[in-house]
Amino acid sequence: MKRRLFLSLATAISAWGLAPGTSRAADAPVFSFPSIDGGEYETAKWRGKPVLVVNTASLCGFSGQLTEMQALHEAYGPRGLVVLAVPSDDFHQELESAKEVSDYCQMEYGITLPMTDILPVxxxxxxxxxxxxxxxxxxxxKWNFNKVLIGPNGAVLGSWGSYTKPDGPQINALFTPYLDV
Structure with missing residues (x-):
């Protein structure tokens, strides 16, 4: 009986497209982020893909993580991962304007991944x-370079602080099962 119940539950999870540990109740509504270069990013376009959202700051000691974020974008973006940088001055370590942030991140880190305007987080x-x-x-x-991973169904899969690298194994293990082969 327990095996049949487990198989029924596993079948339901599979049919809903959910990974173990996620729920439909936690599905994210659709959000709009202003792009640093103008326009908008609509999260509805990213449904079905894992999305790593990182609050960034150009002048932070953790800003080297922008290199790792760009590497994730280049390596896994074609397979479905979205890496979104969200510059914020909440901790007083961001440049004065969106243009300065965009220019700095492109020049210093070669950033081509999606980046929002400067936002409070x-x-x-x-x-x-x-x-x-x-x-x-x-x-x-609690500081710059905190990470939130959203699953393909819109549920929060995990969150991490500044010391966890964007390409760290704990994050990688959660998004890679959702990538196209």
């Missing part, structure tokens, strides 16, 4: 995505 009137993550998980970025 932890303090004050935070972007709706970060308000939703807080509501769903209690996670609030």
């Amino acid at each position: 932890a303090k004050g009137d935070v972007h709706p995505f970060y308000a939703w993550v807080r509501q769903q998980t209690g996670f609030v970025p």
Whole structure:
């Protein structure tokens, strides 16, 4: 009986396209992020793909992680991973304007991955995505280069602080099962 129940549950999970540990109740609403270069990023276009969202700051000691984020974008982007950089001045380590951030990140790190305009992520009137993550998980970025991984169905798969590298094994293990072969 237990085996049959397990198989029924596994069949239901598979039919819904859910990974173990996720739920439909946690599915993210659609969010819009202003692009640093103008225009918008609509998360609805990324459904079905894992999305790694990282709050960044150009002048932070962790800014070398931008190199790792770009490498993830180049290696796994063609297979379905979206890496989104969200510059923020919540911790007073970001340049003055979106243009300065864009120019600096392109010149210093060769950034071509999606990057938003400068947004609040932890303090004050935070972007709706970060308000939703807080509501769903209690996670609030405590510093720059905090990471949130969203699964293909829109559920939060995990969140990490600054010391966890974007290409770290704990993050890699969660997104790679969802990539195209």
